[in-house]
Amino acid sequence: TFNIAFLNAQAIGETNNLDHTVQPQTPVEKPAGLPNVEWDILRIESASRENLCQRQIAYCSNNCGGPNEAPKNFCNATTMAWGCGCSRKTPDFTPFLWPVVQAECSGKAQECQMICNTDKIHPSTCATTCNAYYQCGTDKAPPSYLQTENPSDAPSYNGPPKSLDAATSDNSSVASNTTQNSNSGSAYLKPVYLFIAFASTTALTSSVLF
Structure with a gap:
């Protein structure tokens, strides 16, 4: 057959x-x-x-x-x-x-x-x-x-098939890494935002005093 x-x-x-x-x-x-x-x-x-x-x-x-x-x-x-x-x-x-x-x-x-x-x-x-x-x-x-x-x-x-399982696992890993990188980027930006806010507040205070 x-x-x-x-x-x-x-x-x-x-x-x-x-x-x-x-x-x-x-x-x-x-x-x-x-x-x-x-x-x-x-x-x-x-x-x-x-x-x-x-x-x-x-x-x-x-x-x-x-x-x-x-x-x-x-x-x-x-x-x-x-x-x-x-x-x-x-x-x-x-x-x-x-x-x-x-x-x-x-x-x-x-x-x-x-x-x-x-x-x-x-x-x-x-x-x-x-x-x-x-x-x-x-x-x-x-x-x-x-x-x-x-x-x-x-x-x-x-x-x-194992190849299909591996592909699914790889996709999950990529998604996880993307999320972690995104979170790391957000954590890096937070001090920058705080610095800008602090600088703006300092400048505003100085202008009021003088």
Whole structure:
């Protein structure tokens, strides 16, 4: 499945210069008390992953308007990295309904519930938390990070890629430094303002006396 999809993408057009690709999902904040789910989609047996990839490729092709309109259309059944790009439009099927995305969400949701079954203190609260976060098939579903630029790229199975986390951290650091520099500048200017005010007052007093 992976080889067929990759060759098809190369034969129809370049896969690296497409602007009309699937838009990423919006991150969802994890609720307090959510179990730590380490399940990933590679736990699905090989045959099922291949079938899932076939459905994913068909889904992309259908959204773009046919195989000839989907120059970027791949699903790597080994890693479950996938990508979809149309030649005439941006794929507009709802992100959380893509077959691979749904399968990943469902697997994590089931694992979450299994963890809750071992919770002897608050099993019902744990289960409710899982249901609140893993709302698979809806616009409140947690984002998937299996989408990649190329078939050979490694997707992220649990949370955003490290590069994305690093970029977010760097942006926060820059904002913090900017704020600190701004505050330092303000602190530097305060004595200047006080000196000017003092000088003005002294001059005014002198003019009154003389």
